[in-house]
Amino acid sequence: MKTSALRMKTFKIGGIHPPDYKLTAQHPIHTTRLPETAVVLLNQHLGALAQPLVGKGDQVKVGQLIAKANGFISANIHAPVSGKVVKVEPVADVTGYAQPAIHIAVEGDEWLESIDRSDDLITTCDLEPKAIVDRIFEAGIVGLGGACFPTHVKLSPPPGKQASCIIVNAVECEPYLTTDHRLLLEKGEEIVVGLCLAMKATNAPTGYIGIEANKKDAILYLQSISKKYPGIQVVPLQMKYPQGGEKQLIDAITGCRVPSGKLPIDVGAIVLNASTTFAIYEAVQKKKPLIERVLTVTGEALTQPGNYRVRIGSPMSMLAEEAGGVPENTAKLVAGGPMMGKALSSLNSPVTKGSGGLLMLASENAVRKPSRQCIRCGKCITACPMGLEPHLFMTLAEFEAWDQLEKAHIMDCIECGCCTFSCPSNRPLLDYLRIGKTTVGRLRKTRQQA
Amino acid sequence: MTTTLSAILILGAIGFALAAILFLVSKRFAVYEDPRIDQVEQSLPGANCGGCGFPGCRNFAEACVKGDLSTLRCPVGGNDTMKTVATILGREAVESAPKVAVLLCNGACDKRPKTNQYNGATSCSIEALTYAGDTACQYGCLGQGECADACTFDALHMDPLTGLPVVDEAVCTACGACVKACPRGLFELRLKGDEAKRVYVACKNKDKGAVARKACNVACIACSKCQQACQFDAITITDNLAYINDEACTVCGTCVSVCPTGSILSTFTIESAQA
Numbered sequence: 001m002k003t004s005a006l007r008m009k010t011f012k013i014g015g016i017h018p019p020d021y022k023l024t025a026q027h028p029i030h031t032t033r034l035p036e037t038a039v040v041l042l043n044q045h046l047g048a049l050a051q052p053l054v055g056k057g058d059q060v061k062v063g064q065l066i067a068k069a070n071g072f073i074s075a076n077i078h079a080p081v082s083g084k085v086v087k088v089e090p091v092a093d094v095t096g097y098a099q100p101a102i103h104i105a106v107e108g109d110e111w112l113e114s115i116d117r118s119d120d121l122i123t124t125c126d127l128e129p130k131a132i133v134d135r136i137f138e139a140g141i142v143g144l145g146g147a148c149f150p151t152h153v154k155l156s157p158p159p160g161k162q163a164s165c166i167i168v169n170a171v172e173c174e175p176y177l178t179t180d181h182r183l184l185l186e187k188g189e190e191i192v193v194g195l196c197l198a199m200k201a202t203n204a205p206t207g208y209i210g211i212e213a214n215k216k217d218a219i220l221y222l223q224s225i226s227k228k229y230p231g232i233q234v235v236p237l238q239m240k241y242p243q244g245g246e247k248q249l250i251d252a253i254t255g256c257r258v259p260s261g262k263l264p265i266d267v268g269a270i271v272l273n274a275s276t277t278f279a280i281y282e283a284v285q286k287k288k289p290l291i292e293r294v295l296t297v298t299g300e301a302l303t304q305p306g307n308y309r310v311r312i313g314s315p316m317s318m319l320a321e322e323a324g325g326v327p328e329n330t331a332k333l334v335a336g337g338p339m340m341g342k343a344l345s346s347l348n349s350p351v352t353k354g355s356g357g358l359l360m361l362a363s364e365n366a367v368r369k370p371s372r373q374c375i376r377c378g379k380c381i382t383a384c385p386m387g388l389e390p391h392l393f394m395t396l397a398e399f400e401a402w403d404q405l406e407k408a409h410i411m412d413c414i415e416c417g418c419c420t421f422s423c424p425s426n427r428p429l430l431d432y433l434r435i436g437k438t439t440v441g442r443l444r445k446t447r448q449q450a
Numbered sequence: 451m452t453t454t455l456s457a458i459l460i461l462g463a464i465g466f467a468l469a470a471i472l473f474l475v476s477k478r479f480a481v482y483e484d485p486r487i488d489q490v491e492q493s494l495p496g497a498n499c500g501g502c503g504f505p506g507c508r509n510f511a512e513a514c515v516k517g518d519l520s521t522l523r524c525p526v527g528g529n530d531t532m533k534t535v536a537t538i539l540g541r542e543a544v545e546s547a548p549k550v551a552v553l554l555c556n557g558a559c560d561k562r563p564k565t566n567q568y569n570g571a572t573s574c575s576i577e578a579l580t581y582a583g584d585t586a587c588q589y590g591c592l593g594q595g596e597c598a599d600a601c602t603f604d605a606l607h608m609d610p611l612t613g614l615p616v617v618d619e620a621v622c623t624a625c626g627a628c629v630k631a632c633p634r635g636l637f638e639l640r641l642k643g644d645e646a647k648r649v650y651v652a653c654k655n656k657d658k659g660a661v662a663r664k665a666c667n668v669a670c671i672a673c674s675k676c677q678q679a680c681q682f683d684a685i686t687i688t689d690n691l692a693y694i695n696d697e698a699c700t701v702c703g704t705c706v707s708v709c710p711t712g713s714i715l716s717t718f719t720i721e722s723a724q725a
Contacts, residue, residue, distance in 0.1 A: 095582055345582055435573070
């Protein structure tokens with residue numbers, strides 16, 4: 001099939017075209033060494049904190065459950081390394097705030113026997129849908145795109161709701177990051193099998209794999225594989241940020257728009273990230289819990305940028321060393337991509353399930369330009385993929401008009417940063433949107449409790 | 451002539467009829483309002499700061515007339531105003547000691563090394579939402595001055611040298627606006643004390659001693675020396691942090707001299723070290 005730009009789909013409202021800087025697209029995934037100490041945070045997912053099951057002095061094996069999900073919206077956490085638990089103590093995460101964590105001193109690399117460590121592809125699965133979801137829950141899989149929403153929750157729609165399609169999000173619209181791209185090329189068939197498993201688990205008849213046009217090799221490769229699997233379709237998409245947003249991707253592929261305040265399942269769609277789909281494959285077919293992930297370590301001045309498979313809990317500093325050390329002119333380290341990522345306050349923070357990359361920005365790209373007055377050009381409104389009015393939100397948030405913000409649908413904001421990116425006056429729109437969202441969210445919660 | 455006369459008569463009749471309606475309506479639907487509310491409101495400072503917990507002075511006056519004076523207090527006017535209010539209402543005034551806003555962080559630029567540089571919107575709450583701050587202390591002052599913006603009495607100013615806000619004691623009314631504004635909860639309304647003498651732990655760091663000390667030279671490391679030195683049981687240590695109860699403290703200053711990091715501050719010079 002020819003993939004001409006005219007025939008390719010995309011979402012309808014807003015969006016921007018940042019330069020894509022995919023420096024590491026042709027770098028095969030490289031597995032890093034083991035860290036000396038793994039620091040496993042207990043809040044690597046949305047929802048309740050996991051409950052630690054091990055204490056100081058315990059010996060653990062790779063893949064052993066070390067903290068169990070505390071409630072339905074929560075996720076299990078497994079030992080990413082083998083060794084001895086040194087302590088269970090808070091440690092600063094990427095934001096610098098201390099979070100409870102289990103510290104494991106690495107001794108050897110001893111895995112649980114039940115885990116299949118071979119590379120053989122297993123395409124058949126006799127498990128019942130419920131059993132598949134249970135295995136995904138056991139393996140502690142969360143959305144690896146960054147939001148870390150527990151996957152078993154996504155795959156268990158509330159009663160009365162039925163998924164008509166599963167969409168694999170292999171868009172990777174975030175500049176610099178190439179982890180999903182490499183996974184598609186190296187583990188393409190596993191991802192397709194993972195999608196089949198998710199379809200079986202939810203009884204969904206169709207599966208889509210959405211890939212942006214800048215990954216032509218991946219599109220062609222997956223199109224050739226997906227022919228073998230009925231009901232699966234590869235959808236090439238036009239390049240546009242934030243196409244990897246859940247609601248934008250559903251719009252691009254199915255043409256349905258998720259109404260304000262509703263979830264994707266309300267339009268019959270479930271979106272899974274490509275890395276998550278691969279983790280589902282490993283969990284169900286290989287009984288391997290989520291203990292490692294692929295990160296893109298990148299930056300213009302880096303000597304060995306690349307895609308690294310790393311155990312969760314390894315320090316970011318280890319990744320920086322693997323990639324040839326932090327270049328001298330680096331002014332900002334970002335966990336994730338430049339649009340949605342968070343600036344790192346220290347390289348000592350550990351890799352979590354949600355880390356997508358480590359980006360080193362040179363000083364000229366790292367500092368914000370001074371903010372000026374709003375000139376009412378409306379560029380932020382044009383760019384907003386949710387059809388909102390960011391300039392209005394910023395003014396309202398400055399004046400703490402939280403009730404008006406709620407009425408103006410601030411909770412629909414997906415924090416993609418298109419508004420800040422497009423603002424010619426360099427206004428910190430997203431900063432104010434975030435404070436508005438947090439406050440309105442908190443007010444709503446107190447209102448529900450009252 | 452007749453035209454003029456009829457116009458005057460018609461308009462006069464309409465005017466009289468409407469006046470009669472207005473008169474009747476004002477009598478029929480009159481709302482009785484306690485005249486004391488107006489009197490109380492006039493005796494209040496009229497700052498509408500919200501420090502009393504009501505949206506404005508009028509609402510506070512209404513509450514005073516209806517409610518129990520012992521639970522109500524205008525922090526701006528203080529005891530004098532409350533006494534006037536009590537006289538108007540013919541009730542007993544409840545005296546309470548005046549308070550002042552105190553900053554519980556002493557991490558000035560030279561004492562708390564910077565590990566990062568914040569470059570976002572000028573707002574403490576946004577910075578606190580984004581990350582732990584420019585220093586390794588996740589509890590300390592962020593220095594964007596949201597408290598100074600929140601102060602309606604111009605009693606708070608940012609000191610450019612230390613990067614910390616400074617409370618102007620003479621102007622501070624203890625309305626509590628800064629307490630609400632600070633995302634880190636660094637302000638506390640403490641007793642003003644006799645001759646404005648106060649002793650307090652200027653730190654909110656709940657990290658373990660070594661971690662706290664590494665982040666800031668003047669952090670409380672919870673060594674409990676002050677607790678042992680205090681003869682009045684005024685000091686408690688919870689979550690690796692000492693706290694001086696201002697009701698029990700006698701401002702003897704012993705704790706200030708034993709503190710190894712200097713996290714305990716006093717508003718006066720302590721004459722003898724082991725008083």
